[in-house]
Amino acid sequence: xxxxxxxPLILKRRRLPLPIQNAPGETSGEEPKRxxxxxxxxxxxxSKEAAESSSCKFPAGIKIINHPTMPNTQVVAVPxxxxxxxxxxxxxxxxxESGSSGPNKxxxxxxxxxxxxxxxxxxxxxxxxxxxxxxxxxxTLGPKPAARDVNLPRPPGxxxxxxxxxCGMWSARQRAGGEAAGCTLDNSLTNIQWLGKMSSDGLGxxxxxxxxxxxxxxxxxxxxxxxxxxxxxxxxxSASERPPYSYMAMIQFAIxxxxxxxxxxxxxxxxxxxxxxxxxxxxxxxxxxxxxxxxSLHDMFVRExxxxxxxxxxxxxxxxxxxxxxxxVFKPLDPGAPQSPEHLESQQQKRPNPELRRNVTIKTELPLxxxxxxxxxxxxxxxxxxxxxxxxxxSLVLQPSVKVPLxxxxxxxxxxxxxxxxxxxxxxxxxxxxxxxxxLPATGPVQEDRLLLGEGLxxxxxxxxxxxxxxxxxxxxxxxxxxxxxxxxxxxxxPSPCLSVKEESSHSWEGSSHSPTPRPKKSYSGLKSPARCxxxxxxxxxxxxxxxxxxxxxxxxxxPCLDEPELLFSEGxxxxxxxxxxxxxxxxxxxxSQLGYSQEEGGPFKTPIKETLPISSTPSKSxxxxxxxxxxxxxxxxxxxLDFSPVQPPQAAFGPLPDSLGPTxxxxxxxxxxPLFDSPRELLNSEPFxxxxxxxxxxxxxxxxxxxxxxxxxEVAGLSANRSLTEGLVLDTMNDSLSKILLDISFxxxxxxxxxxxxxxxxxxIPELW
DNA sequence: CTATGTAAACAAC
DNA sequence: GTTGTTTACATAG
Numbered sequence: 001x002x003x004x005x006x007x008p009l010i011l012k013r014r015r016l017p018l019p020i021q022n023a024p025g026e027t028s029g030e031e032p033k034r035x036x037x038x039x040x041x042x043x044x045x046x047s048k049e050a051a052e053s054s055s056c057k058f059p060a061g062i063k064i065i066n067h068p069t070m071p072n073t074q075v076v077a078v079p080x081x082x083x084x085x086x087x088x089x090x091x092x093x094x095x096x097e098s099g100s101s102g103p104n105k106x107x108x109x110x111x112x113x114x115x116x117x118x119x120x121x122x123x124x125x126x127x128x129x130x131x132x133x134x135x136x137x138x139x140t141l142g143p144k145p146a147a148r149d150v151n152l153p154r155p156p157g158x159x160x161x162x163x164x165x166x167c168g169m170w171s172a173r174q175r176a177g178g179e180a181a182g183c184t185l186d187n188s189l190t191n192i193q194w195l196g197k198m199s200s201d202g203l204g205x206x207x208x209x210x211x212x213x214x215x216x217x218x219x220x221x222x223x224x225x226x227x228x229x230x231x232x233x234x235x236x237x238s239a240s241e242r243p244p245y246s247y248m249a250m251i252q253f254a255i256x257x258x259x260x261x262x263x264x265x266x267x268x269x270x271x272x273x274x275x276x277x278x279x280x281x282x283x284x285x286x287x288x289x290x291x292x293x294x295x296s297l298h299d300m301f302v303r304e305x306x307x308x309x310x311x312x313x314x315x316x317x318x319x320x321x322x323x324x325x326x327x328x329v330f331k332p333l334d335p336g337a338p339q340s341p342e343h344l345e346s347q348q349q350k351r352p353n354p355e356l357r358r359n360v361t362i363k364t365e366l367p368l369x370x371x372x373x374x375x376x377x378x379x380x381x382x383x384x385x386x387x388x389x390x391x392x393x394x395s396l397v398l399q400p401s402v403k404v405p406l407x408x409x410x411x412x413x414x415x416x417x418x419x420x421x422x423x424x425x426x427x428x429x430x431x432x433x434x435x436x437x438x439x440l441p442a443t444g445p446v447q448e449d450r451l452l453l454g455e456g457l458x459x460x461x462x463x464x465x466x467x468x469x470x471x472x473x474x475x476x477x478x479x480x481x482x483x484x485x486x487x488x489x490x491x492x493x494x495p496s497p498c499l500s501v502k503e504e505s506s507h508s509w510e511g512s513s514h515s516p517t518p519r520p521k522k523s524y525s526g527l528k529s530p531a532r533c534x535x536x537x538x539x540x541x542x543x544x545x546x547x548x549x550x551x552x553x554x555x556x557x558x559x560p561c562l563d564e565p566e567l568l569f570s571e572g573x574x575x576x577x578x579x580x581x582x583x584x585x586x587x588x589x590x591x592x593s594q595l596g597y598s599q600e601e602g603g604p605f606k607t608p609i610k611e612t613l614p615i616s617s618t619p620s621k622s623x624x625x626x627x628x629x630x631x632x633x634x635x636x637x638x639x640x641x642l643d644f645s646p647v648q649p650p651q652a653a654f655g656p657l658p659d660s661l662g663p664t665x666x667x668x669x670x671x672x673x674x675p676l677f678d679s680p681r682e683l684l685n686s687e688p689f690x691x692x693x694x695x696x697x698x699x700x701x702x703x704x705x706x707x708x709x710x711x712x713x714x715e716v717a718g719l720s721a722n723r724s725l726t727e728g729l730v731l732d733t734m735n736d737s738l739s740k741i742l743l744d745i746s747f748x749x750x751x752x753x754x755x756x757x758x759x760x761x762x763x764x765x766i767p768e769l770w
Numbered sequence: 771c772t773a774t775g776t777a778a779a780c781a782a783c
Numbered sequence: 784g785t786t787g788t789t790t791a792c793a794t795a796g
Contacts, residue, residue, distance in 0.1 A: 248774085266786090293789085773794100776793080
C-alpha cells in the first residue's frame with residue numbers, strides 16, 4: 001500500500017475487514033493469526049454489510065444527532081459493542097451522499113453498550129460507560145499517510161486490573177497478562193489498529209492487528225523464553241536472511257517477549273535462534289559474542305542476578321524499555337502485499353529523511369539483504385499521529401481524570417517529536433548516570449518515558465525491579481547484600497529504586513558518585529532504595545567521554561526526560577512540575593498529571609549529553625534538528641533501526657483514572673475535532689489540548705468551549721472535576737479521514753462549568769449517552 | 771561522529 | 784566452556 005499522502009490510512013484500512021465486534025479483543029479469542037495486514041474476510045464482509053445497510057441505517061443502538069454547533073457534523077454515539085468499522089463505512093457512505101451540503105463529518109463516541117470486550121477485566125479506567133464525553137481534542141490520527149496503525153492500546157489481554165497500561169497508542173501488545181507486561185509500545189504511532197480496537201474497545205471492537213499482535217506476543221510471552229521456533233513464523237520464510245534488526249533490537253524483542261521482561265543470556269540466544277533462523281543456521285558463531293557485547297555495551301540492558309545469585313537475567317532498564325516486541329516491528333513483507341510504508345523500516349537510521357516519515361518513504365531496507373522480508377516497522381518515531389495514550393482500550397473514553405491530558409500530551413509530543421524530527425526517541429536511553437530517573441516506579445522521579453509509555457505496566461517496573469525476588473524463591477534476597485551485585489551508584493544514577501542498573505564503571509561522571517568499585521559494572525540491584533536521584537547529573541558521560549577510552553563503553557541511557565517533551569505543554573515547563581516524583585502508576589492518583597510532567601521531566605533528566613545522545617541507540621542522530629532539544633529523545637534502540645522509541649503510554653496514569661466522574665450531564669462541549677494534521681506536530685502546535693481549536697473545519701469558536709486553556713499543563717489539569725476527557729473518532733467524509741479526538745466532556749451541573757453558558761448539554765441530545 | 775557489527779583478550783565462574 | 788566486560792577495528796551513514 002502506499003499511501004497516499006493524505007488519505008488517511010484508516011479509511012483504507014477500513015476496507016479491511018475488521019474483526020468486528022466481538023472482538024476478539026480478548027485475548028482469548030484469538031483468531032487465528034492472520035497476517036497482519038489483512039483481516040479476515042469474513043469480517044470484512046460483515047462490515048460491509050453493515051455498511052451498506054447502513055448507509056443509512058446503523059446498527060441498533062447507534063444514535064446520531066446533529067452537532068449543535070458544528071455544521072454538517074453529527075455526533076454518533078456508538079455502543080461499545082458495535083462494529084465500528086461498519087459504522088464508519090456507513091457513515092462514510094452517508095457523508096458522501098450528503099456531500100458538502102449535508103452531514104459529512106461525524107464524531108463517534110462510545111456510549112457504552114454492551115461491552116464486547118473483554119469482559120472481564122476492566123480496568124478501572126474504563127468506565128467507559130460514561131458517556132459523557134464530548135469533544136475536543138484531538139488527535140491525530142489520521143490523515144497522514146503513512147500511518148500505520150495505531151494501536152489501540154489495550155491489549156486484549158490486559159487486565160484491567162492491572163492497570164492496564166495502555167500503551168497508549170502504541171500497542172501494547174504485550175499483554176500484560178499476568179505480569180506486567182509492559183506495554184509495548186509500538187512505536188509506530190501510526191498504527192491504525194486502534195480502529196479496530198476501537199471497536200472493540202471503545203466503539204466497536206476488535207482490532208485486528210492487535211489481535212494478531214497479541215497472538216504473537218503470546219507466543220512470545222508464552223514461550224517466553226523459549227519459544228517454539230515456529231512462532232516466529234512470520235519470517236520464516238526469510239529465514240535465511242539476516243533480520244533487519246540490530247542485535248540490540250533483537251535482544252529487546254527477546255527480553256520483552258517474556259512476561260517478566262528478563263531473560264538469561266542463553267535464553268536470549270535461543271529466542272533469537274528460534275525467531276531468526278538466520279542465526280541458527282547461517283550466522284557465524286560469533287553472533288553470540290556480539291549479543292554479549294551488546295548486552296554489556298548498552299546501558300539499557302541491565303543484568304540482574306537472582307536472589308541467590310546464581311542466575312543472571314538480562315533486563316531492560318525500564319526507562320529505556322520501549323517494550324518492543326517482534327510483532328510490533330516486524331511484518332512480513334510480502335511481495336504481494338507490500339506493506340506499506342508503514343512498515344518501513346524504521347529505520348531511522350537509514351533513512352535519512354528527516355521528515356519523511358518513515359512511512360512512506362522509507363522503506364529502506366537494510367542494505368543488506370536488501371529486502372528483507374521482515375520489515376521493520378517503525379519504530380520509534382511516530383508518525384504522525386500519536387496515538388493517544390489513553391487507555392483507550394476499552395472504552396474509548398478516556399478517563400475523566402483530569403490529569404489525563406498531560407499524558408496525552410506527552411504522548412503526543414512524543415510522537416510528534418518523533419515525527420518531526422527525525423526520530424525522536426522516545427525512550428531515551430537513559431544515561432545511566434543521568435538517569436536516575438527511570439526506574440523508579442513509584443517514587444522516582446519521573447520516569448519519563450516510562451511513564452509515558454506505559455509504564456503503565458507498572459507492574460513492570462516494580463516487577464522488574466523486584467525481580468529478584470521471584471526468581472528464586474529460595475533465595476530471597478538478602479536484603480542487604482543481596483547477592484547481587486549492585487553496584488549501583490548511588491542514586492544518582494538511576495534513581496529508580498527498583499531496577500538495578502548497571503552502572504558503569506566508567507562513567508567518570510558518575511564516577512564521582514559512585515564509588516567504589518573499581519569497576520563497577522552494572523549493577524542491578526533490586527531495589528534500590530528509592531533514592532531518586534537527581535538526574536541532574538546527567539552528565540553525559542557518555543562518550544563524551546572520550547574520556548573513556550575511545551572505545552565505546554556502555555552506552556548510557558539518556559534520561560528520558562530530556563527528551564521528553566515537554567512540549568506538549570509547551571508551555572510551560574513551569575507548569576509542569578516534573579514530577580519528580582511521580583507516583584507510580586499504581587499510585588494512581590493522579591496519573592495523568594504526573595505523566596504529563598513526566599515528560600517534562602526532561603528536566604530531570606535531560607541529557608546533557610550532547611545533543612546527540614550518547615546513547616547507544618540511536619536512532620538517529622538527527623533528532624535534534626527539529627526539535628531542539630527539548631526533548632530529544634533518545635532512542636534506545638538503536639537497532640538498526642529499530643529503536644523504538646519507547647514511548648510509553650502513560651497508561652498508568654490513565655489507568656488510575658477515575659472513573660470518577662460519573663456521567664453527569666455534561667454540558668456541552670463542542671467538539672473539536674481534530675483536523676487532521678499532517679503532522680502530529682502540527683497538532684501539537686496547534687494546541688493539542690487546546691480544545692479550542694477546532695479541527696473540523698470550522699470550528700466554531702463558540703464551540704469550543706472547552707476549556708482549553710492554553711496552557712497545556714494546566715489545562716489539562718484544568719479539567720475540572722466535572723469534566724472528563726474521552727476519546728472519540730472524527731470521520732470526515734469530505735476528506736476521507738478518520739481522526740481520533742479527545743473529547744472533553746464537561747458536566748454542566750457543576751457550577752463551575754467552564755464551558756459557560758454556551759455549553760451544550762449533550763445529554764439533551766443524546767440522552768443515551770449519558 | 772555515531773551506530774553497528776565483529777573479533778578478541780580477559781576475567782570470573 | 785559460559786558469561787561478561789572491554790578494546791579494537793571496520794563500515795555505513
